[in-house]
Amino acid sequence: MERRMFLKSSSGLCLAIPFLESLLSPEEARAQSGTPKSFLITMRNGCGREHEMFWQAGDGAIVEGQNTGKSVAVLKPYFSKMLFVNGATPTITKNVRSGGCSHGVATANLLTCGDFTGGNNNGMEAAHEISFDYYLHKAFGGTGNPIVAQLGYNSGKKHRISWSAREQEIAATFNPLNIYT
Known part of the structure; x- marks a missing residue:
């Protein structure tokens, strides 16, 4: 900018x-009165994450002292309200081995960690399973599709991240104002 x-x-x-x-x-x-709404916020890096710098090494409850100096340390005031999902392994390695670019695939299966269709950075990468956000939305009584907002720099590539079924993308909005109108 x-x-x-x-x-x-x-x-x-x-x-x-x-x-x-x-x-x-x-x-x-x-x-508003009543129960506040819940949100699922994901942070991604198309090139993967530095495991030792992202969050604590062990599984279980989030321990403040084990996250000092980690990327998530700035979220310390919210640890009691957060859940870190660790061990989800996207299947991007098979695309890289075949000579394809893994960025589009990493985005497409970030919230599914399953198999995918497409590749080679053509914008048509698609996940084969429902995504984590869609599953949680339905599990907690949501109707229709969840709101998917992608914020930040968009390099012009199509970043497909949320899926309601095999190769059925939930379209994202890039303008926060569209969420409230």
């Missing part, structure tokens, strides 16, 4: 947030 764009965006944000609050009545500006 260019410096000028960052400054324009951050300045606009600083002015917009207080202004948006003033548009609501005091009754509308309050938090």
Whole structure:
């Protein structure tokens, strides 16, 4: 992101947030009553992760002292509300061995760790199983498909991450405003 764009965006944000609050009545500006919504947030790196730097070595409860200096250390205030899934092994190695690019496949099977179709970075990589987010959405009584929001830099490739069935992608939104409209 260019410096000028960052400054324009951050300045606009600083002015917009207080202004948006003033548009609501005091009754509308309050938090909803009831049970707060749950969220599944995944962090991925198309090139894999550095195992020894990501989180604690052992399985079981998240232990604050074992995560000092790890990538997840900044999430320390939320450890009691988090679950780290360890040991999920995507099947990207067979694509790499055949000379294909593993980035698209790593994305396609990140939340399934199963087999896939396609490869060679053509944007058509597809998972063969339902994804973890879809499974959790249904297990906790969700109807329809979960909301899939992909945030951050998109290199122009199609990043397919969520699946409701074999080769049935759940389309992602790249604009956070679309989630709330």
